[in-house]
Amino acid sequence: MMASGLSTGSVLCLPRGVRVHHDRIRNTHVLLAPERAFDLDAIALEVLKLVDGRRSIREIAGDLAARFDEDPAVIEADVIEMLNGLLNRRILAHRAEKWPRFSAPNDAPLKEWSIGLDPKSGSTFGSDALGTTNPETDQKP
DSSP states (O other), X not given: OOOOOOOTTOBEEOOTTOEEEEXXXXXXXXXXXXXXXXXXXHHHHHHXXXXXXXXXXXXXXXXXXXXXXXXXXXHHHHHHXXXXXXXXXXXSEEHHHHSOOOOOOTTSXXXXXXXXXXXXXXXXXXXXXXXXXXXXXXXXX
16 A cells, blocks of 8 residues: 555545435435445444545544543544545545645736736637627737
């Protein structure tokens, strides 16, 4: 198994296209990922309910330890092992992989960073490239 570098401070999330789903026909929960599905037992379901991209593994283990009256250190080790397996299969992601941070320069006007607006004219990008015309004048904008 690949080393993941997970620690109790790691914050994980379900990446795009991965979700927990209740299969009503079989009356069980499954973890759905692109072209894959995993049956979840009750413990895995409880852990994955807490994987939200905000909580660290330590916080998840603490919550579970309080609910099930168990030693947090034991739960941390089990949670890391389970999540490490899912991370290695690319079923989970570190929070930064799901929400990459993008920042505009501090002096950039907001409209220059708005998607689809030309910062000089205020018109949408691509109208010249697409050959669109202005219906009122029948000319290119």
